[in-house]
Amino acid sequence: xxxxxxxxxxxxxxxxxHIGSIQAINTNEDIIKKVxxxxxxxxxxxxxxxxxx
Numbered sequence: 001x002x003x004x005x006x007x008x009x010x011x012x013x014x015x016x017x018h019i020g021s022i023q024a025i026n027t028n029e030d031i032i033k034k035v036x037x038x039x040x041x042x043x044x045x046x047x048x049x050x051x052x053x
Contacts, residue, residue: 013039
């Protein structure tokens with residue numbers, strides 16, 4: 001169960017880190033904050049759905 005919870009969270013984390021890195025190179029910190037908040041939000045929602053199943 002824990003392993004299945006970890007898979008979507010790892011995917012979202014890697015995706016968020018990749019997007020965050022691209023944005024950090026191209027633009028200012030406001031977009032980085034938005035991307036990080038979105039990533040954390042998706043991880044929290046994924047964890048919530050997994051726990052409630």
